[in-house]
Amino acid sequence: MADRHTDLIVASAPHVVAPADTARIMRDVVIALIPALAVSTYVFGARALLLTAVCAVFSVFFEWVTRKILKRSNTIGDWSAVVTGVILAFNLPVGIPLWMAVIGCFIAIVVVKQLFGGLGQNFANPAIVGRIALFIGFAGPMANWAITPRMSQAILSVAEQDAITGATPLAISAAGGTVPTNLEMFLGLINGSMGEISAAALLLGGIYLIVRKVISPAIPVAFLGTVAVLSLVFGLDPIFQLCAGGVMLGAIFMATDYVTSPITTPGRIIFGIGCGIFTMLIRVYASYPEGVSFAILLMNILTPHIDRLTRRKVFKPAEGGAK
Amino acid sequence: MGLSRHLKGVHVKHSKNTAGMPIIPMPVPERVYIPMVQHIGAPCTPVVKVGDTVKVGQLIGNSDQRISAPVHSSVSGTVEAITQGMTQYGRVDTSVVIKSDGKQELLDTVLPPEINSLEDFVKAVRNSGIVGLGGAGFPMSGKVNIKPGEVDVLVINGAECEPYITVDHAVMLSYTQDIIDGIRAVMKWLEIPQCHIGIESNKPDAIARFNELLAGDPAIKVHTLRQIYPQGAERVIIYETTGRIVSYGMIPWNVGCIVMNVTSVMKLQHFLRTGLPMVSRCMTVDGNVVLHPQNVDVPIGTPISDVLEFCGLKEEPKKILLGGPMMGRAVPRDDFAIVKANNAILCFNEAFAQQRKETACINCGRCVAGCPMGLMPAKISRAFKDKDIEALKELNVLYCMDCGSCSYSCPARKQLNFEIKQAKALVMEAKK
Numbered sequence: 001m002a003d004r005h006t007d008l009i010v011a012s013a014p015h016v017v018a019p020a021d022t023a024r025i026m027r028d029v030v031i032a033l034i035p036a037l038a039v040s041t042y043v044f045g046a047r048a049l050l051l052t053a054v055c056a057v058f059s060v061f062f063e064w065v066t067r068k069i070l071k072r073s074n075t076i077g078d079w080s081a082v083v084t085g086v087i088l089a090f091n092l093p094v095g096i097p098l099w100m101a102v103i104g105c106f107i108a109i110v111v112v113k114q115l116f117g118g119l120g121q122n123f124a125n126p127a128i129v130g131r132i133a134l135f136i137g138f139a140g141p142m143a144n145w146a147i148t149p150r151m152s153q154a155i156l157s158v159a160e161q162d163a164i165t166g167a168t169p170l171a172i173s174a175a176g177g178t179v180p181t182n183l184e185m186f187l188g189l190i191n192g193s194m195g196e197i198s199a200a201a202l203l204l205g206g207i208y209l210i211v212r213k214v215i216s217p218a219i220p221v222a223f224l225g226t227v228a229v230l231s232l233v234f235g236l237d238p239i240f241q242l243c244a245g246g247v248m249l250g251a252i253f254m255a256t257d258y259v260t261s262p263i264t265t266p267g268r269i270i271f272g273i274g275c276g277i278f279t280m281l282i283r284v285y286a287s288y289p290e291g292v293s294f295a296i297l298l299m300n301i302l303t304p305h306i307d308r309l310t311r312r313k314v315f316k317p318a319e320g321g322a323k
Numbered sequence: 324m325g326l327s328r329h330l331k332g333v334h335v336k337h338s339k340n341t342a343g344m345p346i347i348p349m350p351v352p353e354r355v356y357i358p359m360v361q362h363i364g365a366p367c368t369p370v371v372k373v374g375d376t377v378k379v380g381q382l383i384g385n386s387d388q389r390i391s392a393p394v395h396s397s398v399s400g401t402v403e404a405i406t407q408g409m410t411q412y413g414r415v416d417t418s419v420v421i422k423s424d425g426k427q428e429l430l431d432t433v434l435p436p437e438i439n440s441l442e443d444f445v446k447a448v449r450n451s452g453i454v455g456l457g458g459a460g461f462p463m464s465g466k467v468n469i470k471p472g473e474v475d476v477l478v479i480n481g482a483e484c485e486p487y488i489t490v491d492h493a494v495m496l497s498y499t500q501d502i503i504d505g506i507r508a509v510m511k512w513l514e515i516p517q518c519h520i521g522i523e524s525n526k527p528d529a530i531a532r533f534n535e536l537l538a539g540d541p542a543i544k545v546h547t548l549r550q551i552y553p554q555g556a557e558r559v560i561i562y563e564t565t566g567r568i569v570s571y572g573m574i575p576w577n578v579g580c581i582v583m584n585v586t587s588v589m590k591l592q593h594f595l596r597t598g599l600p601m602v603s604r605c606m607t608v609d610g611n612v613v614l615h616p617q618n619v620d621v622p623i624g625t626p627i628s629d630v631l632e633f634c635g636l637k638e639e640p641k642k643i644l645l646g647g648p649m650m651g652r653a654v655p656r657d658d659f660a661i662v663k664a665n666n667a668i669l670c671f672n673e674a675f676a677q678q679r680k681e682t683a684c685i686n687c688g689r690c691v692a693g694c695p696m697g698l699m700p701a702k703i704s705r706a707f708k709d710k711d712i713e714a715l716k717e718l719n720v721l722y723c724m725d726c727g728s729c730s731y732s733c734p735a736r737k738q739l740n741f742e743i744k745q746a747k748a749l750v751m752e753a754k755k
Contacts, residue, residue: 004628005628005639005656006656006657007655008643008656009641009673009678010653010654011642012740013649013650013653014648014649014727014740015644015653015671016486016648017730017731017733018333018731018732021679021682021734021735022682025685075682078682119685120683120686120735121683216688258685258686258687258688259685261686263699264688264699307702311699312691314570314696314697314722315562315570315722316570317570
């Protein structure tokens with residue numbers, strides 16, 4: 001008889017797993033953000049890289065230290081804190097004092113994510129809440145839009161006239177001024193939050209995420225589609241509305257956060273449409289020029305209800321069939 | 324709202340390393356340990372005594388229950404012992420131990436069965452000892468014991484959607500005509516007007532072979548199935564080939580179908596032609612520690628270790644699977660005997676066998692998108708954690724068929740299928 005093998009590993013099937021694990025997915029998101037970071041660095045200078053690095057490092061640090069204090073397992077290896085840090089940095093004006101950005105990281109990671117139980121347990125997108133908290137707490141610095149010579153002439157001339165620090169294209173548009181051309185908007189030769197300016201680079205990242213099957217196109221397509229349709233309804237230029245403000249960044253990288261968006265495709269479509277509607281309602285009727293983060297936060301809160309209403313249909317005959 | 328035309332699934336790496344390899348007969352083992360339970364249904368009782376001389380094809384275990392399959396000797400030799408011990412299913416069952424004389428003498432009463440009626444046919448199927456050879460092991464006699472007209476579609480399962488396994492593919496290439504003849508026999512005696520053969524598109528040579536030999540027979544249609552696991556699951560292949568829905572609490576018969584695996588039909592045809600019952604089976608032996616991965620024909624009752632000795636090992640296996648990596652069972656030892664339902668032995672090293680560390684669910688929805696039954700495994704997992712039986716029922720947990728697509732696709736490496744198995748047990752327990 002052959003050699004005996006008697007101490008074999010026994011486990012429940014299946015015995016193979018798909019290549020994508022959480023860390024790989026999160027790394028892919030970071031990779032997808034690189035083109036936008038490159039454009040921002042071109043437009044704003046090295047400060048964009050510094051802000052991103054500070055937010056990433058402090059997000060990871062806060063994740064590590066909170067889990068240490070709460071005596072939970074170390075999770076910094078899953079890259080999710082890096083993603084939150086980078087996306088938060090993308091949502092801040094490039095010139096924001098770094099200590100304020102660190103407060104944003106603290107709110108995102110400690111308050112919104114870890115105090116709710118860590119990855120997968122938070123009901124709202126940490127980066128969005130971090131941004132909103134800073135926006136309300138530090139209204140001045142959060143609206144201090146840096147101007148650089150690489151931006152559109154339309155923005156530069158407004159900055160000269162008003163001597164106020166750079167109104168964003170949405171603010172210029174709200175005041176009835178001359179806005180940058182659609183090509184300038186699309187490429188990102190404009191001011192605004194650090195990472196949101198280049199629709200082209202964000203779209204490139206989005207395509208990467210869809211090709212890598214990290215995100216499904218449902219939310220971005222529904223979100224962007226709704227913004228485009230409502231722009232036409234309100235008599236606005238859809239290309240301008242899609243490229244201005246945080247729509248691209250929000251639709252591709254923030255509304256698609258798994259944890260805080262619905263789990264089924266129909267649910268995701270409803271979620272995306274909701275984001276688009278609230279964004280446009282805020283832009284058109286509210287006192288803020290921009291509404292992407294509030295729109296996504298609102299839909300985050302509705303996500304459990306959307307999930308309940310959009311369960312997948314179980315495989316059974318239409319009449320109900322056998323018991 | 325209707326269901327979509329195709330059921331969901333997951334893309335699994337095929338790893339069909341043995342594709343195209345012929346089926347090599349294994350040398351007769353020194354001893355066979357033939358379990359009396361090799362199928363779903365009633366166990367058999369030994370009909371031989373210690374010291375009896377037996378020949379190949381001789382009945383050694385039988386049952387008078389409706390769902391069961393008789394057991395025959397796979398070697399000629401002497402009954403050495405009748406033992407009680409753990410089998411590969413993890414239960415203590417009776418096995419008949421036969422010492423081979425190496426001659427493989429055939430029992431002289433092995434003759435082609437004479438069939439003139441449906442009753443004769445059902446009896447012959449029963450005597451063949453054949454069970455579902457795709458892995459489930461449901462006695463074939465239990466499937467064909469019907470009244471004419473109750474079933475109008477015969478579905479032949481040649482999907483072979485599990486990674487690594489290629490033995491059905493090999494059978495489809497080597498025994499195409501036998502499979503077709505077997506199909507025609509079943510259709511004739513059970514008065515079934517149409518047959519659908521389902522084969523995954525990764526086996527174009529097998530599809531071409533069938534189409535060539537069927538020569539446009541309108542009663543038998545070959546379907547090219549998409550390469551998405553689990554096309555070979557019974558409920559899935561019925562839906563993909565006929566559009567009929569076999570849901571929880573139903574069997575194919577409820578929708579006028581019988582499903583048979585290609586190798587089962589090949590075995591049936593061989594029995595009808597020769598009268599030799601199920602005494603051996605072909606299987607794939609593969610995995611990253613196997614020296615010569617191949618398809619072998621193994622006498623029933625051969626210990627796993629003998630098969631591995633024949634195929635060779637490069638290094639110490641740390642995990643041995645009976646069946647494929649998606650639904651196969653990991654066995655704790657390699658001295659279990661091969662039974663009729665085993666279609667593969669896969670051996671892997673420690674690196675492959677290592678449990679992956681489970682992390683938090685990130686609600687990515689991959690388990691939901693991949694479930695062929697339309698379930699929401701992530702939600703079931705949460706309800707199971709809370710032991711919330713009402714929520715589990717509402718989430719239709721009992722509709723799960725354990726294909727494992729959810730666990731496969733989970734980036735948090737959660738053992739969703741394992742949790743669902745336990746959740747089902749919880750719900751069943753509460754029903755009592």
